[in-house]
Amino acid sequence: MENLTFTYTVPGDDFTRAGDASSKIKKNLRELGIPPAIIRAVAIAVYEGEINMVIHAKTGGDITVDVNEKQITTVLKDTGCGIPDLTLAMSEGWTTAPDEVRALGFGAGMGLPNMKKYADIFDITSEVGKGTTVTMKFNLA
Amino acid sequence: MITVNNVAELLDGKILAGECNLSEEVHSACGADMMSDVLAFVKDKAVLFTGLMNPQVIRTAEMMDIICIVFVRGKLPGEDVIELANERGVTLIATKLRMFEACGKLYAEFNSAK
Ligand SMILES: Nc1ncnc2c1ncn2[C@@H]1O[C@H](COP(=O)(O)OP(=O)(O)OP(=O)(O)O)[C@@H](O)[C@H]1O
Ligand SMILES: [Mg+2]
Numbered sequence: 001m002e003n004l005t006f007t008y009t010v011p012g013d014d015f016t017r018a019g020d021a022s023s024k025i026k027k028n029l030r031e032l033g034i035p036p037a038i039i040r041a042v043a044i045a046v047y048e049g050e051i052n053m054v055i056h057a058k059t060g061g062d063i064t065v066d067v068n069e070k071q072i073t074t075v076l077k078d079t080g081c082g083i084p085d086l087t088l089a090m091s092e093g094w095t096t097a098p099d100e101v102r103a104l105g106f107g108a109g110m111g112l113p114n115m116k117k118y119a120d121i122f123d124i125t126s127e128v129g130k131g132t133t134v135t136m137k138f139n140l141a
Numbered sequence: 142m143i144t145v146n147n148v149a150e151l152l153d154g155k156i157l158a159g160e161c162n163l164s165e166e167v168h169s170a171c172g173a174d175m176m177s178d179v180l181a182f183v184k185d186k187a188v189l190f191t192g193l194m195n196p197q198v199i200r201t202a203e204m205m206d207i208i209c210i211v212f213v214r215g216k217l218p219g220e221d222v223i224e225l226a227n228e229r230g231v232t233l234i235a236t237k238l239r240m241f242e243a244c245g246k247l248y249a250e251f252n253s254a255k
Binding site for chain 2: 107113
């Protein structure tokens, strides 16, 4: 398989459309014939990240998906508020989500740990006031 | 074997979307109003019981390969949610039962089917 790169834009201001990008990614990976269990892992992890880009970063951003024969690499990049303490953010149950986000069904503080669980390699960098970038790799072979 | 259609009948439910899955098998179930918990804990081929009714419930199911959602307490979702479910091939069932009763009934059915 040759190297393929897809880029998706996530609008930051529309909660009802959050997940559109992840849905397209899922569809594209299916068309490439990626095994279903791997597609499911990528979809869940990217969707968690996409939701974070809308409910926390609030700016939305870009998701890039790179596929080669060995692995799928996803990069989720936003230019939002950033995360002051990554160790805290990565711990299960820690959230800054306000009540209105919880009323929508999110804000259990499980998203980042869950992304880390599903990805074979997980990396997050963030700068307060500048934005957050999450890179995940999923092995194909 | 328990199918999506068996779930609808057992809960005296109304099918709102996704007729395509009625003969599909379901393996387990989970009740949750927090999609965060669904994303973190649910296995595939599960039925999702929920009282939450926004498009992200359908998206969550889509990402997790959940083929059937049961809305409890007689609540009905909006047209946009029904449309999205039809588009994504997710079955929607509405039941008048409360969460506890609905989950309990299906749990008993799973146990007796073993
Ligand atoms: N892209 C982001 N921009 C800014 N802050 C973020 C971003 N992603 C996560 N955070 C911060 O890290 C915290 C933990 O994120 P995580 O996804 O683990 O949980 P959550 O989104 O609060 O709840 P859940 O994911 O369970 O719905 C968030 O509450 C938020 O403070
Ligand atoms: Mg999150």
